[in-house]
Amino acid sequence: MTTNAVWNAEPEVLADLLGELFALMRSCEAAIGAVAVGIEQRGVMELFGYRSVARFLEHLADLPRQAAEVLVKRARQLHPGVGLDGTPIPALAPEVGVVAREGRLSNPMIDTIVSVLRDTPLEHRDRVERDLLGFAADAGHKQVAALGARILAHLVPDGQEPVETEPGRPDRELSLRRKRSGVWELHGRFDDETGARASAVLDALAQRRATDEGPDLRSPMERYGDAFSDAMDLAANSPELPMQAGERAHVMVAISLEDLKTGIGTALLGDTGTISAAEARLHACDCMVIPAVLGSHSEPLDVGRLRRLVPPGIRRALYLRDRGCAFPGCHRPPRHCQGHHIRHWSEGGPTELGNLVLMCAHHHRLLHRSGWDVRIAADGLPEFLPPVWLDRRRKPRRNNLHEPLPFAA
Incomplete structure (x- = not known):
């Protein structure tokens, strides 16, 4: 519908059109979920070389990973599956799956009904599913959630039986993120024991230090910031620090x-x-x-056929050239990556810069088992050719997320 048609249409017509479009969108998403579960049952590794359907959808449809995982997880509840040992797994909400493919249920509605059915005793599940679907025809997901809560209060008045588990892992979270300004932001939360140990270490390092130039005028936050930097130096110089790459x-x-x-x-x-x-x-x-001598093609480094493992010198040259995982769209830094032989070493490929590319573990495995290919282009930089099912022309792609050296030629 054109812009003029929207302006001239009656409100009822516009509402009906949007309703039809939403129904079509929901029907298509439900169908996508059904196909995704089918691919999972056949084996996404065997079909496309990916370790999960969500990863496959992430590349195929340019979906955020979390959105792809939510789509697949929702579809598993609506369609029967197969366990690792080949045992059939019945769908939790098969009738919901049927109605969803007709475009009559929103994702919040599906999630609400599935959540109620998950806590419903098995002998009552079919009847509760029909009751909730009948109520959903004329109500929103919040109303259905309220009805589901009343049903569960009647069927399971004492709630779910607690599960005996091992003591939970300590609550520890930490994020370290670099802003565009070059300032790093640190946020975290720790269990009481870890917090007490961190406080003791920082307190010791953050003491005021009088010098010949006068008293220590740093603020408490500045002293603790300097203490954190000193703690990193102590950790980096520790002989017990694990090796990396x-x-x-x-x-x-x-x-x-x-x-x-x-x-x-x-x-x-x-x-x-x-x-x-x-x-x-x-x-x-x-x-x-x-x-490290780096020309426009970074060609001087070469250890020939003597070694399969990438030696430190060439590894550093890879760090400088690729700046991180070279796979398109990957943000992994160099320290999370490993050198991949473009022409396999077992097939005569030399361990030299022109035959190596820096890749994270996930994309390294993906390259070995899927239809992706990698090569070094004429300018000496790696480029990747997607599989035919993703791009029939196989137009080369590069990772443009890593910043080049500021003084590169």
């Missing part, structure tokens, strides 16, 4: 030789941060400096 945990500072000599310019800190060249010179006094 075959090396001790470290932060890589990338800078051109000229900027390092003059102290003018910028250096790349870690995966996305930047520091001044002068600061990089300070760090160079107290760290291992590893020169």
Whole structure:
């Protein structure tokens, strides 16, 4: 319907049109769910090389992962499935699935009915499903939720029997996120024991320090910020710190030789941060400096056929070139990645930069078992060719999420 038609149509006509479009949309989503469950039963790994249907839908339809997982989880409740041992699994709400494919139920309504049926005793489930569907024809999901609560109060007056479980894991959460300004934000919550230990460590490191220049005028928050930085230094220098990608945990500072000599310019800190060249010179006094000669194609590094595992020198060159997982759309930083031989080492592929690409574990496995291919383009950077079912032309794709080196040619 055009804009003029919308302006000229009667309100009833517009409402009817929207109702029809919503019904069509809901019917299509229910059908997608049915197909997704069918793919899951046949084996998404065997069909498309993905470890889950949600991951497959994420690439096929450009769905956010969480939305794809919710779609598949909802569909499993409406359609029968098959267990890992081949045992049939009946649908929790088969009648809801039928009505959903007719486009008559919203997702909140489906979730509400499924939630009630999950707590309904098995012998009453069919009747409760029919009652809720009958009521849903003329009511919203909130009203159906209220009716379901009354039904459960009658059928299960004492509530669900508590399940004996092991003591729960301590409540620990932490997020560390870099903002565009270059400032990192830290948010977290911890159980009492962890919080007490963290407080004791930071208290010890955050004490005021009088110097020859006078008293310590830092605010309490500044002192605790400096204490956290000191705690990270202590952890990084601990001999018990686990190895990462075959090396001790470290932060890589990338800078051109000229900027390092003059102290003018910028250096790349870690995966996305930047520091001044002068600061990089300070760090160079107290760290291992590893020169890397990188031309436009980064071609000089080569260890031939002597080694299958990627040595530290070439790994660092991969870090500098790919800046993280090279798979399109992946945000994983270099420290979460591993080197992949484009031409497999077992097939004669050399362990050199032109035959390697940096990939996270998930996309590394995906590349080995699906229709995706990778190659090094003429400019020396990796590009990926999607499988035919995703793009019949197989137009090459690149990851544009990682920022290039600030001084790259």
